[in-house]
């Protein structure tokens with residue numbers, strides 16, 4: 075759809091409005107009068123612009139013009155300065171500017187009030203059933219809102235401008251309010267299961283009704299939009315799986331669910347249905363381009379063929395599999411899926427699963443694992459990984475028409491990196507430097523939807539010290555309600 079945006083032309087050096095010019099947002103803004111410049115809201119200049127457009131152009135001394143929420147022009151700094159007068163200019167100082175990073179699997183509830191509370195050497199399942207489930211059960215609306223704010227602020231400071239919440243939200247309105255306030259672009263759903271009794275058990279029709287309500291409250295295309303989310307694994311009946319998939323297709327929104335991070339989902343599906351999970355989902359008609367599977371680590375040949383044939387996407391969260399010891403180095407085939415044309419995005423999963431909310435660290439790991447599994451450095455590159463973090467990731471979550479590259483007509487989601495770092499001192503390839511040498515700590519400014527949300531490494535939309543202080547108190551209250559006792563393993567000696 076060609077949204078119309080309004081620009082204004084104004085004589086150079088004169089602040090008076092003279093004429094309104096309306097132009098389609100998917101073409102470059104052009105002056106209509108010699109000696110006059112179009113006024114835009116934001117100009118980012120002196121950038122080493124990693125556009126991630128179809129040709130993967132890198133524009134030295136590049137610039138981006140932003141009007142409202144969208145990019146209206148991309149080019150050289152001198153030419154854009156001659157064409158546009160900006161309400162605000164950000165001088166990148168020669169630093170790299172990339173599209174906002176995409177995190178396709180990021181829990182924003184449950185873990186953030188228990189950061190580093192769950193030990194990393196517990197037996198499989200124990201972190202989930204002895205910690206995560208009781209925490210989710212006892213979380214109140216403000217706990218979830220606060221958690222979402224903390225995760226969103228941390229994500230923004232690390233250059234993530236879009237995150238997909240993968241299905242552990244009990245209070246969707248509170249979480250949506252937190253995500254909205256943070257300034258991040260995000261999806262939100264709600265969750266429950268219907269196959270086993272437990273604190274979040276509900277009948278399939280009720281779960282579908284709740285999901286439908288979230289979609290009504292947060293229509294597709296908004297900065298925070300509703301998605302159909304299921305926790306997935308083996309916790310959904312065929313009725314719920316079919317109903318959720320139909321709902322997503324009817325409403326034209328994305329759907330996400332967890333599948334096969336470990337061998338336990340295949341074991342349960344084989345016992346229950348005589349088929350492996352992805353094959354069973356294909357037979358149900360649930361696989362398709364609307365579906366983003368979280369993980370997909372333990373997939374066999376037939377399942378990978380089904381995922382590829384149906385254009386089903388996968389959110390790949392390698393840090394979580396390593397922290398939890400789930401077998402990605404031996405079983406994961408995400409590099410192969412990418413090589414075969416599959417749709418893969420990167421995810422940082424949850425706090426206490428991969429812990430760090432940093433897509434660039436994840437990109438480095440994805441590249442490293444793919445090379446090492448094949449014992450072949452030519453199999454996968456930093457460029458492949460950077461695509462997963464940007465344009466390919468955007469495509470995998472169904473947002474390639476809006477985000478993932480810096481081009482006229484796309485949303486103005488931009489990341490400006492620090493320039494004064496050793497890895498930027500040479501004339502090296504920026505994709506290599508971003509993936510192998512940088513991480514989110516090197517992010518300087520972030521723009522989402524045309525709005526500056528991080529400036530000089532500080533999140534402008536939230537009062538982080540106040541939130542952290544509130545989180546300390548709420549964490550203690552939540553642990554007490556849930557009967558959990560986090561402990562430091564080594565002896566703690568109190569000083570004077």
Ligand SMILES: [Zn+2]
Nearest residue numbers: 240332368423
């Ligand atoms: Zn997850």
